[in-house]
Structure formats: structure tokens, C-alpha cells
Amino acid sequence: MERQVDVVVIGAGPAGEVLAGRLAERGGRRVAIVERDLVGGECSFYACMPSKALLRPAELLREVARVPGAAEALTGTLDVSAVLARRDQVINRLDDSEQLPWLAARNIELVRGHARLDGERRVRVGDDVLLAREAVVIAVGSGALIPPIPGLGEVSAWSNREITTATEVPRRLIVLGGGVVGVEMAQAWASLGSQVTVIEALERLVAREEPLAAQLLRDSLEALGVRVLTGVRASAAGRTGEQITVTLESGETVVGDRLLVAVGRRPLTDDLGLETLGLEPRGHVEVDDHLCVVGAPGLYAVGDVNGRSLLTHSGKYQARIAADHILGERACARTDAQGAPRVVFTDPQIAAVGLTLEAARQAGISAQAFDLPTGATAGASFHGRGAPGVSRFVVDLEREVLVGVTFVGAEVADFLQAATIAIVAGVPLTTLAHAIAPFPTRSELWLKFLEAYESAQGTSLHAGQGPVTAGARDAGR
Amino acid sequence: MERQVDVVVIGAGPAGEVLAGRLAERGGRRVAIVERDLVGGECSFYACMPSKALLRPAELLREVARVPGAAEALTGTLDVSAVLARRDQVINRLDDSEQLPWLAARNIELVRGHARLDGERRVRVGDDVLLAREAVVIAVGSGALIPPIPGLGEVSAWSNREITTATEVPRRLIVLGGGVVGVEMAQAWASLGSQVTVIEALERLVAREEPLAAQLLRDSLEALGVRVLTGVRASAAGRTGEQITVTLESGETVVGDRLLVAVGRRPLTDDLGLETLGLEPRGHVEVDDHLCVVGAPGLYAVGDVNGRSLLTHSGKYQARIAADHILGERACARTDAQGAPRVVFTDPQIAAVGLTLEAARQAGISAQAFDLPTGATAGASFHGRGAPGVSRFVVDLEREVLVGVTFVGAEVADFLQAATIAIVAGVPLTTLAHAIAPFPTRSELWLKFLEAYESAQGTSLHAGQGPVTAGARDAGR
Numbered sequence: 001m002e003r004q005v006d007v008v009v010i011g012a013g014p015a016g017e018v019l020a021g022r023l024a025e026r027g028g029r030r031v032a033i034v035e036r037d038l039v040g041g042e043c044s045f046y047a048c049m050p051s052k053a054l055l056r057p058a059e060l061l062r063e064v065a066r067v068p069g070a071a072e073a074l075t076g077t078l079d080v081s082a083v084l085a086r087r088d089q090v091i092n093r094l095d096d097s098e099q100l101p102w103l104a105a106r107n108i109e110l111v112r113g114h115a116r117l118d119g120e121r122r123v124r125v126g127d128d129v130l131l132a133r134e135a136v137v138i139a140v141g142s143g144a145l146i147p148p149i150p151g152l153g154e155v156s157a158w159s160n161r162e163i164t165t166a167t168e169v170p171r172r173l174i175v176l177g178g179g180v181v182g183v184e185m186a187q188a189w190a191s192l193g194s195q196v197t198v199i200e201a202l203e204r205l206v207a208r209e210e211p212l213a214a215q216l217l218r219d220s221l222e223a224l225g226v227r228v229l230t231g232v233r234a235s236a237a238g239r240t241g242e243q244i245t246v247t248l249e250s251g252e253t254v255v256g257d258r259l260l261v262a263v264g265r266r267p268l269t270d271d272l273g274l275e276t277l278g279l280e281p282r283g284h285v286e287v288d289d290h291l292c293v294v295g296a297p298g299l300y301a302v303g304d305v306n307g308r309s310l311l312t313h314s315g316k317y318q319a320r321i322a323a324d325h326i327l328g329e330r331a332c333a334r335t336d337a338q339g340a341p342r343v344v345f346t347d348p349q350i351a352a353v354g355l356t357l358e359a360a361r362q363a364g365i366s367a368q369a370f371d372l373p374t375g376a377t378a379g380a381s382f383h384g385r386g387a388p389g390v391s392r393f394v395v396d397l398e399r400e401v402l403v404g405v406t407f408v409g410a411e412v413a414d415f416l417q418a419a420t421i422a423i424v425a426g427v428p429l430t431t432l433a434h435a436i437a438p439f440p441t442r443s444e445l446w447l448k449f450l451e452a453y454e455s456a457q458g459t460s461l462h463a464g465q466g467p468v469t470a471g472a473r474d475a476g477r
Numbered sequence: 478m479e480r481q482v483d484v485v486v487i488g489a490g491p492a493g494e495v496l497a498g499r500l501a502e503r504g505g506r507r508v509a510i511v512e513r514d515l516v517g518g519e520c521s522f523y524a525c526m527p528s529k530a531l532l533r534p535a536e537l538l539r540e541v542a543r544v545p546g547a548a549e550a551l552t553g554t555l556d557v558s559a560v561l562a563r564r565d566q567v568i569n570r571l572d573d574s575e576q577l578p579w580l581a582a583r584n585i586e587l588v589r590g591h592a593r594l595d596g597e598r599r600v601r602v603g604d605d606v607l608l609a610r611e612a613v614v615i616a617v618g619s620g621a622l623i624p625p626i627p628g629l630g631e632v633s634a635w636s637n638r639e640i641t642t643a644t645e646v647p648r649r650l651i652v653l654g655g656g657v658v659g660v661e662m663a664q665a666w667a668s669l670g671s672q673v674t675v676i677e678a679l680e681r682l683v684a685r686e687e688p689l690a691a692q693l694l695r696d697s698l699e700a701l702g703v704r705v706l707t708g709v710r711a712s713a714a715g716r717t718g719e720q721i722t723v724t725l726e727s728g729e730t731v732v733g734d735r736l737l738v739a740v741g742r743r744p745l746t747d748d749l750g751l752e753t754l755g756l757e758p759r760g761h762v763e764v765d766d767h768l769c770v771v772g773a774p775g776l777y778a779v780g781d782v783n784g785r786s787l788l789t790h791s792g793k794y795q796a797r798i799a800a801d802h803i804l805g806e807r808a809c810a811r812t813d814a815q816g817a818p819r820v821v822f823t824d825p826q827i828a829a830v831g832l833t834l835e836a837a838r839q840a841g842i843s844a845q846a847f848d849l850p851t852g853a854t855a856g857a858s859f860h861g862r863g864a865p866g867v868s869r870f871v872v873d874l875e876r877e878v879l880v881g882v883t884f885v886g887a888e889v890a891d892f893l894q895a896a897t898i899a900i901v902a903g904v905p906l907t908t909l910a911h912a913i914a915p916f917p918t919r920s921e922l923w924l925k926f927l928e929a930y931e932s933a934q935g936t937s938l939h940a941g942q943g944p945v946t947a948g949a950r951d952a953g954r
Contacts, residue, residue, distance in 0.1 A: 014916070026937065048917050049855065056859040057546035064541060069534035069560030073553040083546030090858060313916040316924075320910075324939045331939035335911045343915045351915070378526065379890075381567060382533040413856075417912065417920040418894035424912040427902040433797075434812045435894065435901040438820045438828070439491070439790040440525050443894040447793075460503065462801045462808035 004131040007326060008123045009033040009139055010115040010272075013041020015303030015315030016139035017102070022323035024106040029327075031108045032130050034115040034123065039096040039103070042141055042160075043312045046091075050164035051184050052345055053087040058191035059347045063410060066385045080169060080192050091165065117273035121298045124273070135298050135326045138285055139319070140272065142265035142304035147176075151237040155244050157259045160185075166258075169193045174246055174256035176234055177263035178205040180344050183217060185260055187346045190224045197227040197254050199246065201263075204230055206344055210357065212371065213350045213408045216388050220348055229254075267305040283307075289332050291322035300326070308333075309340045339404075341420050343413045348374075348389050351416040354404035354423045357394050366397045367404075370452045374409030377448065378440035384410030393449045397457075400429050407445075418446070429453060433461035481608040484803060485600045486510040486616055487592040487749075490518020492780030492792030493616035494579070499800035501583040506804075508585045509607050511592040511600065516573040516580070519618055519637075520789045523568075527641035528661050529822055530564040535668035536824045540887060543862045557646060557669050568642065594750035598775045601750070612775050612803045615762055616796070617749065619742035619781035624653075628714040632721050634736045637662075646670045647735035651723055653711055654739035655682040657821050660694060662737055664823045667701045674704040674731050676723065678740075681707055683821055687834065689848065690827045690885045693865050697825055706731075744782040760784075766809050768799035777803070785810075786817045816881075818897050820890045825851075825866050828893040831881035831900045834871050843874045844881075847929045851886030854925065855917035861887030870926045877906050884922075895923070906930060910938035 007023055009016045012035035023029040038045050058078055064070050092098055103110050111125050118124040121132040144159035146152060157176075158166075163185050169192045175182045178200030190196045198205070198221070204214040205221075205228065218228050229248070236247040237259065246254045267284050274281040277296045284307030286294045291306070293299040300322045303315030314336040324331035338359065344350040360367035374380070374389025389409025396403045405419035422432060433450050437443040454461055484500055486493045489512035500506040515522050535555055541547050569575055580587050588602050595601040598609040621636035623629060634653075635643075640662050646669045652659045655677030667673045675682070675698070681691040682698075682705065695705050706725070713724040714736065723731045744761050751758040754773045761784030763771045768783070770776040777799045780792030791813040801808035815836070821827040837844035851857070851866025866886025873880045882896035899909060910927050914920040931938055 025932070043916070049858070052859050052917055057544050060541055060544055060547045061550055064537055064547075067534050067537050068563040069556050070537045070541075072556035072559050073538055074550055076550040076552040079546050079549035082549050086545040311916070313913050313921075316916070317911075317913045321939055324937045327937075329937055329940040331937070335913060340913055341915045343918060381526070382529050383888075411860075413915065413918045414891055414920050415894070416918070417892070417914055417923060418898050420914070421895050421898050421904060421909065421912045422902075425899075425902060425904040425908045427898060427904070431902045432898065434794075435897045436790050436794045436812060436817055437894055437897070438818045438890065439520070439788070439793070440529055441820060441890045441893070443891050444790075446894060455502070460801045460804070460806055460808065462798055463806040 001127065002129045002131055004133060005032045005109065006030045006133050007135050007137065008130045008132040009137045010123060011035065011041070011139035011141055011303070012039040012110070013139060013141045013303060013315070014043050014312045015319045016041070016137070018316045019137055019139065019302060019319035019323045020103070020108045021106050022320060023326060024108050026323070027327040029134070032111050033103065033108055034111045034113060034125055034130075036112070036114040038094065039099040039110065044091065044099075045094055046161040046164050047181075048312055050087050050091050051188065053090040054083060054164070054188035054192070055184060055345050057083050058188070059411070062347055063384070066387060067382075078191065083192065084167065094165065114271070116271065117276050119276050132298065135300055137322060138272070138293070138299070138301040138305055139303045139315070140268040140305050142310060143268050144261060145264040145266040146261055147263050149234050149237055152261070155237045155239045155259055157237070157261045159261055163189070163260045170256070170258035171195065172256035172258070173197070174199065174244065174254055174259045176246065176259065176261045178202070178228070178230065179262060179264070180206060181262040182260070183221065183344060183346055185262065186221055186226050187224065190221070190226045195225065197256065198229065199232055199234055199248070199254065200228075200230045201233045202230065206350065209344070209350055209352055210392055210406045212390050212392060213352070213406055216348055216390060216408050217344070217346055217350060220346065220388060265304060265310055267307065269305065289334065290325045291318050291333060292325070309336045311340055311342060314340045335424050339423065341416050343416065345413070348387060348409050349412050350406065350408050351412045352404070352406040353416055353420045354402065355394060356404055356406070357392070360394050360396070360403050365403060367394050368397055368456070369394050370449055370456070372445060372448050372452060374407060374412065374442070374445065377442050377444040379442035379444060381440070383442055391445055391449075395429070395453060399426075401426050402429070415443070415445070418443070430461050478604065479606045479608055481610060482509045482586065483507045483610045484612050484614065485607045485609045486614045487600060488512065488518070488616035488618055488780070489516040489587070490616060490618050490780060490792070491520050491789045492796045493518070493614070495793045496614055496616065496779060496796035496800045497580070497585045498583050499797060500803060501585050503800070504804040506611070509588050510580065510585055511588045511590060511602055511607075513589070513591040515571065516576040516587065521568065521576075522571055523638040523641050524658075525789055527564050527568050528665065530567040531560060531641070531665035531669070532661060532822050532824075534560050535665070536888070539824055540861070543864060544859075555668065560669065561644065571642065591748070593748065594753050596753050609775065612777055614799060615749070615770070615776070615778040615782055616780045616792070617745040617782050619744050619787060621738060622741040622743045623738055624740050626711050626714055629738070632714045632716045632736060634714070634738045636738055640666070640737045647733070648672065649733035649735070650674070651721065651731055651733035651736045652676065652739060653723065653736065654741070655679070655705070655707065656739060656741070657683060658739035659737070660698065660821060660823055662739065663698055663703050664701065667698070667703045672702065674733065675706065676709055676711055676725070676731065677705075677707045678710045679707065683827065686821070686827055686829055687869055687883045689867050689869060690829070690883055693825055693867060693885050694821070694823055694827060697823065697865060742781060742787055744784065746782065766811065767802045768795050768810060769802070786813045788817055788819060791817045812901050816900065818893050820893065822890070825864060825886050826889050827883065827885050828889045829881070829883040830893055830897045831879065832871060833881055833883070834869070837871050837873070837880050842880060844871050845874055845933070846871050847926055847933070849922060849925050849929060851884060851889065851919070851922065854919050854921040856919035856921060858917070860919055868922055868926075872906070872930060876903075878903050879906070892920070892922070895920070907938050
């Protein structure tokens with residue numbers, strides 16, 4: 001049966017939901033959203049949310065141990081079953097029914113099933129065809145990438161889905177991949193009692209981030225008993241009874257009870273019908289800055305599937321832009337790609353935005369980095385005391401603005417918004433010098449950075465900012 | 478004996494130290510700093526630092542109780558003696574010797590004693606006279622204001638000095654004054670076991686802040702067992718044996734073992750020799766935006782003593798400006814007065830910057846407030862979960878910029894820097910809409926605010942921002 005709506009959104013993860021909601025709320029559009037799995041998406045059930053639920057309790061207890069007076073109250077230990085129970089609550093036991101009223105309140109029609117594009121502004125779901133008056137939006141997200149390692153298909157390897165929803169603590173966990181998913185899960189499960197080995201092919205963990213962040217993270221994982229192998233490739237995997245063996249190119253073997261594969265993501269474009277629009281049915285769906293799919297009238301793609309920035313918040317941002325563009329605005333995405341903020345919720349946390357020093361220099365920017373211990377403030381006497389941490393501010397010396405900031409330390413995630421605003425708005429350092437940081441908070445890192453900059457440049461950020469009241473000036477000298 | 482230096486700084490609190498350090502480091506100036514009490518000042522020994530040391534452990538344990546899995550590990554209680562011992566460590570047992578190497582490393586001469594101005598660019602300390610080639614800077618700070626309440630002088634009332642350094646937990650503590658010092662100490666000592674009564678003459682606590690913050694704070698204090706009396710004046714105080722009685726204007730009496738007077742601050746200008754420069758020796762020392770004392774050539778005043786903003790960080794900011802001005806720059810203070818950031822380190826914390834809604838409207842700004850529960854983000858599932866909190870964003874509707882932000886909630890102090898930068902730099906909301914907040918952090922409050930603004934205004938902050946690539950646009954519709 002054919003029926004018509006204004007917009008069809010394929011995929012009800014965070015990006016798809018935000019987009020549908022905005023079209024309905026702002027534009028009064030009639031929207032159908034198609035989902036073959038859980039409304040709320042990978043993020044809500046198998047990624048961001050359960051991983052944080054697994055990480056937070058142990059992180060918090062580590063902070064308590066650093067605070068005399070509170071530390072003494074900590075006479076028990078992390079309650080693993082309570083952690084898992086809370087995680088189950090966060091993911092609502094993989095039941096998406098609590099997400100539905102939000103859609104219903106916006107009069108968004110939920111269509112359960114697998115959607116296939118069927119030519120321009122046509123989407124087939126089973127026997128039904130949805131006709132989109134205005135646009136079709138692909139928001140199908142990504143799934144775990146399984147690398148072509150011999151034997152991997154036969155060992156029942158886990159992806160982010162199984163590890164974030166595991167109901168028992170693996171005794172020995174092998175993590176293939178030291179990116180964000182890999183290190184977060186290594187930290188979480190090591191804290192919960194697993195013996196963890198991380199195998200990363202590149203020379204360092206979280207390779208996208210500043211090397212100093214990777215090093216501190218590695219130290220922290222190792223202090224927790226995690227074995228970290230970098231610059232090492234897996235060449236084969238096999239199973240003997242309950243035991244999984246990963247063979248490295250060096251010939252060494254790593255054995256475990258569970259194997260998490262977290263080497264990357266792939267866009268879920270298989271069997272999406274892209275070919276009915278003359279598009280290549282493999283890899284990312286290429287979009288322009290309005291999130292319009294290149295070469296396909298009436299088609300948009302938001303979130304992981306377009307490959308711009310595989311982060312939930314980037315997908316939500318794109319959804320806002322795409323929705324507004326569909327509604328006739330000249331909305332344009334400009335901060336979701338390389339410079340999007342990103343947080344690794346390990347302990348220490350890594351919170352970064354914009355360019356790393358290396359990326360800035362590769363981009364031809366006359367960049368200089370200013371590194372400070374994250375604990376170098378009076379505020380750090382009370383919060384994150386003695387925890388490892390370094391923060392890096394990357395300055396474009398010509399324009400005298402920040403182009404990248406990385407905070408590494410205990411609970412620094414919410415430090416990031418200040419840096420994001422400074423970078424996105426291009427706030428000159430001479431203006432940042434007037435953004436007083438309260439004492440005694442850890443935000444005084446900003447002051448420390450500005451002082452380090454002044455000292456290195458032999459300059460004052462307050463110089464020449466008059467208005468000079470000549471009388472006062474002369475009187476005062 | 479007379480001797481000459483470049484600059485004489487009177488008072489080695491945070492403002493004086495920063496100023497002396499900057500003059501020495503940036504300008505190579507020969508600086509003498511005079512201190513009659515502890516180097517490091519009120520803030521380091523009797524205010525910001527010890528108060529946070531007293532507050533933090535209990536705050537942290539309240540957070541632990543909100544996190545399943547961690548809460549179960551909390552089988553003991555707050556260790557009061559460990560809290561006090563840590564506080565003693567933070568204030569170095571009122572010994573300032575650890576502050577001295579910092580001065581020495583900058584070749585700053587420390588002169589111990591009471592300084593009196595002695596005419597233009599002359600400062601007398603005991604028998605010595607310091608001649609300042611360039612400038613004299615007053616950075617003497619403030620002390621507790623003792624109100625003229627009959628009997629108050631005879632009851633050995635405590636100021637911030639005694640309460641922050643107390644070595645025993647008062648059984649019953651009366652707090653006169655519900656400003657920042659009063660509420661922080663009420664919370665700290667109630668957490669440590671005191672039975673606390675707060676008496677505030679105004680209609681609400683922390684009257685400078687948004688009323689919604691005051692209400693949440695009051696609720697929290699009351700939940701902790703603190704008795705909060707507002708709109709009530711003390712008319713007399715008296716002592717019977719060990720017991721102190723405060724009589725209210727209503728006739729009611731409040732009894733306790735200790736009485737903290739925290740009704741305000743007074744600049745420490747008594748016996749400073751201001752009259753030798755023809756200045757009024759009472760009240761604040763009036764300065765211009767370069768921190769030059771009005772009507773006194775060669776004289777500056779920074780920090781609490783000038784009355785612009787009685788906050789350590791404001792004093793440090795002024796010190797930077799004044800130092801640069803002395804060094805010949807056109808440096809000018811523009812964000813230290815009404816809009817300076819301020820944090821009340823209670824639980825919930827109150828972190829605010831810029832104008833309250835009421836202050837904005839009084840200033841003739843077409844202001845509108847957007848209030849959101851601080852817990853209205855996915856990030857709040859993991860941090861500050863279920864804790865009371867509201868955040869207010871005050872927008873200048875004409876300029877479409879923020880003019881004030883108040884966060885109330887668990888551990889929100891470091892949320893503030895983002896707001897401070899946005900306000901100081903005047904970042905348009907249309908730009909803030911591109912400052913993506915990471916998921917799942919509590920910083921998504923920013924997104925919630927922007928959505929609330931769009932919804933209220935019926936607008937899109939992304940509208941009309943293209944460069945429109947006409948081809949893509951048309952193709953995409």
C-alpha cells in the first residue's frame with residue numbers, strides 16, 4: 001500500500017529522532033520514522049549510555065579515595081551487581097517502549113521494519129511504500145566493523161552490543177582495538193573485575209587524540225592491571241572449548257574468555273536500496289554541508305552513516321541543520337566534522353575539541369601548544385587531587401585564537417564547553433583574558449594557559465585595550 | 478631608613494601577590510610587598526581554601542549516595558577528624574612559609590609589618606620608609622564587618638577566621654548572615670555534625686543571586702537540618718556561661734555555643750595613612766578602570782579594598798590589569814564588577830556570571846530568562862542524578878546574546894567558564910548553536926537552552942546562515 005507523508009526518516013536513533021522531532025515541532029510536518037530495531041538507537045542501548053553506566057561508579061570511587069575525610073567512609077567495595085542493575089535500568093532492559101510517547105506527542109508515525117529506498121522520495125517497508133512529499137532522510141547509523149582476520153567469524157566475538165549489555169563479568173577479556181569503545185570497555189570491565197588485554201594495531205591508544213592523552217590513558221589502564229599492546233596486529237583467532245585465542249603477527253598468543261572487536265564502525269548501508277537512486281550501495285553516504293546527499297534530489301543523510309563525525313552529538317547537530325534545511329532555511333553545518341567535541345569517559349577522562357597540534361600544523365596553521373598539568377590549580381586541591389592529567393591548548397599564533405583544546409584528567413568532560421565556544425566563536429585570546437575564572441575552581445586552568453601564553457610570547461593580553469582616560473593614566477604613573 | 482624600589486605593594490593576599498609577580502616577571506621591576514599577617518592572605522588561610530576543604534568531602538559523599546554500585550561501597554561515615562586534618566594541611570596550619578619561595582624566586586622583597594601611606598609614593602613600615610619610583614598599590618583586602626548589635630562585642634563572636642579554622646565541631650552554631658560565607662559555613666558544619674541556625678535580615682539567602690537559587694539552597698540546608706530564618710533581624714546578643722543567646726526583633730531567642738558573624742566585609746583601610754594623600758580614610762578606596770585611585774597620583778588599589786568585586790578571582794584579575802598599567806600598557810578592567818563569575822560551594826552549588834534577570838531588567842535590557850532543570854540531560858543520569866538543580870539563562874532579546882547565567886546543581890562550578898566566555902565575548906546565540914555539546918555530558922544543558930529559546934521565539938538559530946550552494950540546495954529539496 002502506498003501512502004504519503006511530508007518526510008520519511010529511516011532510523012530512529014538520536015539523529016533520526018531529533019530530526020523528526022524538529023520537523024514536527026518547528027515545521028508542523030507529518031513525519032514517518034522507520035526503525036527495524038530499537039527506537040533510541042545504538043547510542044541509547046548499546047553504546048554511550050550503558051558504557052557510561054558501567055564506568056561511572058568506579059570512577060567516582062576513585063575520586064572518593066583521593067579526598068581525605070570521604071575516603072574513610074569507603075569501607076566497602078564497588079557493588080558489581082548493583083552496577084549492572086543500574087546499567088539495565090539505563091537501557092530499560094532493551095525495551096524501547098519508554099521512547100514511544102515522545103514520538104507520539106509529536107504526532108510522528110513510527111513504522112517498524114526494514115526500510116529500503118525505492119527511487120526518488122520513495123521508501124519501501126515490507127509491502128508498504130511511503131511517499132515523501134519533501135524529503136527522505138537516511139539516519140541508519142553504523143555497526144561494528146569486523147576486520148578480515150582469519151577465524152574471527154568462528155569465535156563468537158562480541159561487538160559493542162554484547163559488551164555493553166553483558167550480564168556477567170568476563171574473567172579474561174580480550175579487546176581488539178584501542179579506540180574509544182575499546183578503552184572505555186577495557187576500563188569499565190577491568191574495574192568490574194575482568195582481566196583485560198587490549199590489542200591495538202596503531203602505535204598508540206585513541207590515536208585521533210593528542211599523544212599525551214594516549215600516554216596518560218595507557219598508564220591509567222596499566223595501573224588498573226590492563227595489559228596494553230600497541231603497534232601489534234592480530235593475525236588469527238580461534239576457539240578451544242570456552243577459550244578464545246588471538247594470535248598476533250609476532251606469533252604470540254593472547255587467550256581469554258571473551259573477545260570484543262572494536263576496531264571501527266561501518267555505515268549500515270547494506271540493503272538500503274541506494275542503488276535505486278543511482279548511488280553506490282557501499283561505504284558512507286556522501287553529503288554536502290546541508291546534509292543533502294550528493295547527486296540525489298530529495299535525499300538527506302545524518303549521523304554516523306554520512307561519515308562526517310561518528311558521534312551522537314554530531315548526529316543530533318546535523319539533524320537540526322538538516323531539519324531546518326528541509327524547512328527552507330539556509331542552515332549549514334560547519335562544526336560537526338574534524339573539530340567536533342569528543343569525550344573519552346575513561347579515568348582520566350579525555351575531553352577534546354578542535355584540532356590536535358599535529359592536525360593544526362598539517363592544516364598549515366602556525367600552531368603552538370601550551371601544556372599544563374590539569375591539577376595545577378587551587379581548585380584541584382579539592383577535586384581530582386593528585387589524579388593524572390595534562391591539558392593542552394593549541395593556539396593559532398597568527399590569528400591569536402584557540403584552534404584546539406584537550407583536557408585530560410579526572411571528570412573534565414564539562415570543562416569542554418568553554419573551549420568549544422571559544423573555538424567555534426573564534427574568541428581572541430585578548431578577550432579570553434577578560435573571562436575571569438572563579439577561584440578556587442579547576443577552571444583556573446584557563447588563567448594558567450593565558451599566563452603561559454603571555455610568558456612564552458613575552459606579551460600582555462591586556463596591552464593596548466584602553467579606552468585610556470589620559471588623566472587617570474598620567475595621575476596613576 | 479629610607480630606601481627605593483620600583484613599586485610597593487601593601488598586602489600579600491592573592492591580588493597583591495599576582496600583581497607583584499607580574500611586575501617582577503613581565504616588567505623586571507623591583508618590588509617590595511608588605512604584609513602584617515600571613516603571606517597568601519585571607520583567601521588562602523581563612524576563606525576560600527579552608528571553606529572548600531570543609532565542604533568537599535561531604536559533598537562528594539552525597540554524590541556517591543546517588544550512584545548505585547558506588548553507594549553500596551559507602552558503609553562508613555564522613556571522618557570528621559580527617560576532614561579537619563586535611564583542612565589544616567590546606568592552610569598549612571596557618572604557617573605561610575610555603576608561600577615565600579614563590580616571592581623569592583621573583584626577587585620580590587617581603588617586608589613584614591604594618592604599612593602606612595606617608596605621602597605620595599611613600600610607605601612607612603615601622604621605622605623604615607619605602608620610596609616607590611613608579612607606584613604604590615593598596616591590596617590590603619577586607620575583614621569581617623561587625624554590625625552594631627547591642628551585646629555583640631561581649632560574646633566573643635566568631636568571624637570567618639575562627640569558623641574556617643575551628644578545631645572542634647560546635648554543637649550548636651548560630652550563623653548571623655545568609656550570604657556566601659554564612660551559607661557555606663552553615664552547610665559545612667551541619668555536615669560535620671553541628672546543629673545550625675542561620676539568621677538573615679533580607680528576605681532570602683544569597684540575595685545577590687537569582688531567587689530560584691536561593692530557594693533550592695534553602696531547601697537543601699533545611700534537609701540537612703539547618704534552621705533557616707530569613708527576613709529576621711537580630712536585636713541583641715548575650716552570653717550566659719558557655720551559651721550564647723541572640724535575640725531577634727520578634728522577641729524570639731536563638732541559643733548556641735558559637736556565633737558566627739558573616740553579615741558582610743569592610744575594607745581594611747583603618748590606619749592606612751590615606752589621609753596623608755588627602756583621601757578619606759574610611760570605606761572603599763575608589764578607583765577607575767585602570768585601578769588607579771581617584772585623585773591620588775601614583776596610587777593603585779586592587780582587590781576587596783576597592784569594593785568593585787569582593788572575590789579572589791576578581792582581585793587577581795585587577796592585579797593583572799593594574800600591573801600592566803603600571804608597566805605602561807593601556808590595560809583596562811571591564812569584567813570585574815557586576816558581571817564577575819561567582820560560585821557558592823554549597824550542595825547544590827550556585828555558579829553564576831553576569832546579570833540576574835532582575836538586574837538585567839533594571840539595567841534597561843530587554844531580558845528574558847530560560848529556566849531548565851539542571852538534571853534535564855542524559856549526562857545527569859550519571860552525575861548529580863536526582864540532585865536538586867535549576868539553571869537559568871538570561872538573554873538580551875534585542876542583541877540575541879546571553880547577559881547572565883546561573884547554574885544550580887551538584888558540582889556545577891566548572892560549567893561556568895563556558896557562560897563567562899559567551900557573555901564576555903558577546904557570542905551571538907546563532908553562533909552558540911554551532912558549539913556542539915558532547916553527549917552524554919551535562920553540558921547538553923546548552924542545547925536544551927538553545928532549543929527552549931528557539932521554541933519560545935518560534936525561530937531557528939540556524940536560519941539564514943548558509944553560504945547557500947544553490948545546486949545542492951535545489952537538488953536537496
